[in-house]
Amino acid sequence: RLDARVLRFHADHDGLRDVASLTLGLRIPPACDIEQLKSELLGFGQDAEIRLENADAPIRSEKNTPLTRRFLQAIRDQGGTPRFKVKTGTSDMNILAPVWGCPALAYGPGDSRLDHTPDEAMDLNEYERGIEVLTRVLQGP
Incomplete structure (x- = not known):
């Protein structure tokens, strides 16, 4: 699903003509053909x-990589139930992973549906669990 959000809207009238400008932010799903969308x-x-102004290709990462397996285990070790989600929008993942040719994933506490919105929030217990998960992933088994 292509998600659109109005980032900026401005309207003006100079007595002779009406002018409006609109800036949209689009979150592009992995199945979307960017060139077709541009057209x-x-x-x-x-x-x-x-x-x-900007069109970064979406990315879909593999679910069975050493990196993913370490995250899955670390989440379980902290009492969590890992789930896979499709994350849309621009991130380091879809900019760097194709260039570097490395596995990538997004992980973090909070409700990702609220990312970059006025309602974005995070439970401090989730935050602390997230730190433990990242520590376990980086330290290894």
Whole structure:
């Protein structure tokens, strides 16, 4: 699912013409063809100027890598139940992993549906468990 969020909206009138500008943030799912999306978005610009400022390809990581297995075990060791989720949006993962050719994953406490929203919050107990999980992953078995 392509998620869109209005980041900025401005409207103005100078007595002769109306002007509006809109900045959207799009979270692109892994199955989306970015070039096709760009083409479709630019097709809306008959009476408007449309600029695309950033378009980072989404990434889907493998679930069975040494890195993933270490995280799964560390989460279980802390009494958690690991689950896989599709994370959309730009992150270090989809910028660096393809260039470096290395496994990557996103991990952290809190409700990821609330990331980068006014309602983003985190339980301190979850935060402390997250630190323990990361410590176990980095220290090894």
